[in-house]
Amino acid sequence: SGQFANGQGPEGYNYDEAKVGIYTLPDLLVNTKGKAVKTKVDWRNRRAELLKLFAENVYGETPANSVKLRFQTTSVDKSALNGLAIRKQVSIFFVDYPQLPPIDILIYLPKASSKPAPVFLGLNFCGNHCVTTEADIPLSARWMMGGNNDAVNKNKATEKARGMQARRWPIEMIVKRGYALATAYYGDIEPDFPQGWQSGIRSVLGDTTKATNWGAVGAWAWGMSRILDYLQTDPAIDAKRVISIGHSRIGKAAIWAGAQDERFAAVIANESGEGGAALARRWYGETVERINTSFPHWFADRYKTFNKRVADLPVDQHELMALIAPRPLYVASADGDQWSDPKGEFLGALHTEPIYRLYGKTGLGTTTFPAVDQPIGKTVRYHNRTGIHDVTDYDWEQYLRFADELVR
Ligand code: GTR
Numbered sequence: 101s102g103q104f105a106n107g108q109g110p111e112g113y114n115y116d117e118a119k120v121g122i123y124t125l126p127d128l129l130v131n132t133k134g135k136a137v138k139t140k141v142d143w144r145n146r147r148a149e150l151l152k153l154f155a156e157n158v159y160g161e162t163p164a165n166s167v168k169l170r171f172q173t174t175s176v177d178k179s180a181l182n183g184l185a186i187r188k189q190v191s192i193f194f195v196d197y198p199q200l201p202p203i204d205i206l207i208y209l210p211k212a213s214s215k216p217a218p219v220f221l222g223l224n225f226c227g228n229h230c231v232t233t234e235a236d237i238p239l240s241a242r243w244m245m246g247g248n249n250d251a252v253n254k255n256k257a258t259e260k261a262r263g264m265q266a267r268r269w270p271i272e273m274i275v276k277r278g279y280a281l282a283t284a285y286y287g288d289i290e291p292d293f294p295q296g297w298q299s300g301i302r303s304v305l306g307d308t309t310k311a312t313n314w315g316a317v318g319a320w321a322w323g324m325s326r327i328l329d330y331l332q333t334d335p336a337i338d339a340k341r342v343i344s345i346g347h348s349r350i351g352k353a354a355i356w357a358g359a360q361d362e363r364f365a366a367v368i369a370n371e372s373g374e375g376g377a378a379l380a381r382r383w384y385g386e387t388v389e390r391i392n393t394s395f396p397h398w399f400a401d402r403y404k405t406f407n408k409r410v411a412d413l414p415v416d417q418h419e420l421m422a423l424i425a426p427r428p429l430y431v432a433s434a435d436g437d438q439w440s441d442p443k444g445e446f447l448g449a450l451h452t453e454p455i456y457r458l459y460g461k462t463g464l465g466t467t468t469f470p471a472v473d474q475p476i477g478k479t480v481r482y483h484n485r486t487g488i489h490d491v492t493d494y495d496w497e498q499y500l501r502f503a504d505e506l507v508r
Pocket residue numbers: 101102103347348349350372373374386391
């Protein structure tokens with residue numbers, strides 16, 4: 101959501117590689133009792149330990165409560181996108197919490213394919229009406245970010261918001277390649293401001309008195325799993341091939357969702373930055389302190405206790421992405437988005453390698469930071485695109501190739 105025009109972020113932060121300094125990452129292959137991880141069984145135990153550490157120290161604990169859902173299909177258009185797609189809208193209602201708004205899912209299915217379709221599942225920033233120029237999507241009535249402008253007035257979307265981020269969602273390209281797209285507004289799960297939790301799922305689940313209570317990123321990740329619950333019931337969807345995808349703050353949620361919920365077949369993190377793919381210990385671009393200050397509602401309160409002592413965090417972000425292994429993982433950066441720390445995202449992806457190897461796979465398979473626009477890797481892939489903090493056709497072309505080769 102490019103709030104910094106130059107893509108570099110605010111002043112006073114480090115953008116000088118020479119100043120990053122020396123840091124020591126926690127060892128993925130040594131558990132908290134000091135024992136080495138040698139086998140897949142050792143790793144499954146270490147994995148459970150890491151999940152817990154990320155919950156307790158970074159994202160907060162996702163409530164284990166099973167929540168009763170009701171799925172209601174509100175519209176089906178058999179000839180969407182000029183006949184290329186079947187478009188469905190499905191709402192997820194929370195049976196025991198009628199005060200919560202439903203999650204409204206927008207789905208495009210490739211009309212040409214007779215088999216259940218693999219699907220990209222990603223939350224959107226501005227309501228389903230903003231991912232497509234198709235006019236008959238109801239305008240989301242939920243709280244929207246932004247001051248008063250043409251597209252948002254008093255935190256409500258206006259007609260001008262239609263299609264506003266369609267460029268980031270090349271739906272035709274996706275369905276032509278045989279994939280479905282499922283998306284929902286992230287604010288359906290929790291509106292993105294410090295008090296937003298009061299009208300979202302965190303108002304009924306979790307424990308606000310605990311420093312380990314979940315944050316908004318955790319809630320968005322949870323919401324992605326609930327959408328996956330629906331997708332598993334839809335015969336048009338290949339539920340074994342659901343790819344968790346997200347950009348920026350939603351990219352952080354996409355990784356956390358894929359880490360916790362192994363039903364996701366793969367994860368794609370587009371410029372997820374701090375609290376996403378980028379190593380926390382690297383002093384470059386956004387910092388733990390800054391993110392916890394600008395966005396106090398995103399993470400567990402305990403994460404804030406590491407603001408001035410990042411080296412004491414019991415985990416770092418390579419360990420989060422290792423939780424995706426052996427499933428395919430794509431980490432993408434943009435060269436004009438130094439705030440997200442492209443090199444730190446690359447290194448986060450790189451340091452997952454031992455776990456992919458444990459499964460007989462090659463992760464990134466290289467330790468060399470690539471030139472811009474040079475996608476690299478095997479089961480773990482990476483690119484650093486030319487341009488600003490954004491999602492472009494270039495990014496999607498790589499994601500579709502990745503999905504063709506590794507998820508299909
Ligand atoms: C920035 C934030 C980043 C990233 C970004 C976005 O303000 O510092 O961590 O989440 O917003 O979501 O676009």
